[in-house]
Amino acid sequence: xxxxxxxxxxxxxxxxxxxxxxxxxxxxxxxxxxxxxxxxxxxxxxxxxxxxxxxxxxxxxxxxxxxxxxxxxxxxxxxxxxxxxxxxxxxxxxxxxxxxxxxxxxxxxxxxxxxxxxxxxxxxxxxxxxxxxxxxxxxxxxxxxxxxxxxxxxxxxxxxxxxxxxxxxxxxxxxxxxxxxxxxxxxxxxxxxxxxxxxxxxxxxxxxxxxxxxxxxxxxxxxxx
Numbered sequence: 658x659x660x661x662x663x664x665x666x667x668x669x670x671x672x673x674x675x676x677x678x679x680x681x682x683x684x685x686x687x688x689x690x691x692x693x694x695x696x697x698x699x700x701x702x703x704x705x706x707x708x709x710x711x712x713x714x715x716x717x718x719x720x721x722x723x724x725x726x727x728x729x730x731x732x733x734x735x736x737x738x739x740x741x742x743x744x745x746x747x748x749x750x751x752x753x754x755x756x757x758x759x760x761x762x763x764x765x766x767x768x769x770x771x772x773x774x775x776x777x778x779x780x781x782x783x784x785x786x787x788x789x790x791x792x793x794x795x796x797x798x799x800x801x802x803x804x805x806x807x808x809x810x811x812x813x814x815x816x817x818x819x820x821x822x823x824x825x826x827x828x829x830x831x832x833x834x835x836x837x838x839x840x841x842x843x844x845x846x847x848x849x850x851x852x853x854x855x856x857x858x859x860x861x862x863x864x865x866x867x868x869x870x871x872x873x874x875x876x877x878x879x880x881x882x
Contacts, residue, residue, distance in 0.1 A: 726756040736791060738773075745770040745791060745829055759789040768794065770829045776858065777805045780827060792830045800825040802834050804858060816845030820856065832858035840865070846874035 734747045749763035766785040770778045783798030796802070802825055806817045822840040827833070833856065840854035842863060852867020 723755055723757050725753045728753045734791065743771060747785075747787065747791060747794075749785070761787045761789075761791075763787065766794075766796075770832075772832055772858075774810075776807050776832070778827075778832070778858070779803045779805075780825075782825070792828065794827045794829065796825040796827065798823060802827060809861070815861070818845075819843040820854070822854070834858075839867075848872045 729752045730750070732749060732752060736744045736746075738744045746769045747763065748767045750765045752761050752763045754761050763785040764783075766780070766782060768780040768785070770780075772778075780794065780796055780800070780802045782796035782800040785797065786795040787793065800820075800822050802820045804818045807815050809815055820834055820836075820840055820842055822836050822838055824838045825834055825836050825840070828835075835855040837853055839850065839852050842849040842851075842854070842856075842865065849863075849865055849869065849871040851865030851869045853865070855864040856862070
């Protein structure tokens with residue numbers, strides 16, 4: 658007895674009615690499914706970008722310029738110590754402040770500084786350049802610094818002392834003066850010159866270098882009675 662086997666019909670042809678229509682519809686949709694997924698992904702990315710918070714980029718640091726941010730005319734600046742005593746005073750015809758270096762450029766300055774021991778030092782020049790707190794002042798052009806006659810810690814008399822030059826750099830808090838240019842030092846009746854100069858008012862030591870010259874006036878000796 659011979660048995661013949663018939664090939665199975667495809668599922669789509671085997672089904673009848675509503676299920677066949679559903680499978681046909683799914684078959685058509687599956688062709689465009691990758692395209693639909695890509696569209697959904699693109700829409701999601703666009704929504705995420707639109708709704709994400711935006712942080713502004715930090716502003717580029719502006720290059721500091723050496724420009725005057727304020728000026729003063731016919732002014733006086735005074736500083737006081739913690740006890741309310743006058744420590745220093747600066748007067749000028751005009752001053753210009755530069756923010757980038759926090760320096761004050763002063764025309765025709767006149768300055769006074771008083772140490773804790775009461776020593777008075779005055780300074781003048783054609784122009785001066787002072788730092789922000791006034792602790793350093795550079796005197797430019799016909800510079801002159803004078804320490805008035807006083808006494809030391811032991812009560813001994815100290816004669817008037819004067820420094821002259823085209824450039825003098827004063828350190829108010831440390832009571833020091835220095836210069837890399839020629840300076841004339843006058844102490845009482847004596848006079849000295851040098852190519853460079855440094856002086857410490859606390860120790861009383863003056864350091865002159867280069868072509869140093871000096872003129873010492875003999876003291877008059879008073880004979881004992």
